[in-house]
Amino acid sequence: MQHPLLVIGHRHGIGRAITERLLTLGHSVIGISREAVDYSHPNLESRVHAAADLNSEHLPEFLSGLVFAPGSINLKPFRGLKMVDFQADFQQNALDAVHVLQVAEKALKAGQASVVLFSTVAVSQGMPFHASVAMAKGAVEGLTRSLAAEWAPNVRVNAIAPSLTDTPLASKLLGNEARSHAAAERHPLKKVGRAEDVAEVAILLLSSSWISGEVFGVNGGLGRLRTS
Ligand SMILES: NC(=O)c1ccc[n+]([C@@H]2O[C@H](COP(=O)([O-])OP(=O)(O)OC[C@H]3O[C@@H](n4cnc5c(N)ncnc54)[C@H](OP(=O)(O)O)[C@@H]3O)[C@@H](O)[C@H]2O)c1
DSSP: OOSOEEEESOSSHHHHHHHHHHHHTTOOEEEEESSOOSOOOTTEEEEESOGGGOOGGGSOSOOSEEEEOOOOOOOOOGGGOOHHHHHHHHIIIIIHHHHHHHHHHHHHHHTTOEEEEEOOHHHHSOOTTOHHHHHHHHHHHHHHHHHHHHHTTTOEEEEEEEOSEESGGGTTTTOSHHHHHHHHHHSTTSSOEEHHHHHHHHHHHHHOSSOOSOEEEESTTTTTOOOO
């Protein structure tokens, strides 16, 4: 990966773990988050703005990769979900990613880049209270496969579908010992994910030259296994 990589959402959570790993590997990263980050590195250029405000002037001529990490976990019974909930989740998870990809298209193609988007385990496995986020992330999976076909062979496009991962986004669901324990027990591998567990798969996808159009489950076995 000879050119910079663009990481949207590098301040905390999975986007930060990916950024730190890329920097450790010697890559250059342009990071974008809505608030300033509390770390620095000679190869990191941090920008403070929302994904929706990205424009092509923010980008170099060539990009080797793009990670779009913003997302939501808006869990409510279906009757409690208002149209504005569905619209907000769709905007943040799907349409903001579309905007960033459209702005970056030229640089991604010029750099023969790899793109990593984020879905959720709740798309392939029905889970109560996930209607809004599962709909929005289902759109991300469709976008992943469509763009992977349209941009081949120049640009690879893949998605990662994590299960519950210990980041600020999941803090309410892992808010105390009892909740964390119950969440771990739901997974065949008896633990929730760490941001680093997801980042290592993202690094693989960013650096691979022969994977495109795939959605990778990183989910402690929850995606495919029954252990009882
Ligand atoms: N954690 C989980 O359990 C889990 C499970 C399934 C799927 N996922 C998916 O995995 C991805 C990463 O999740 P995460 O847990 O790492 O999320 P997170 O902890 O909320 O981190 C999101 C990052 O994106 C930035 N961000 C949020 N909205 C933004 C915007 N509009 N423009 C620019 N930056 C923005 C945040 O920084 P600022 O606040 O400074 O902007 C932060 O750096 C998401 O797509 C999520 O839906 C996560």
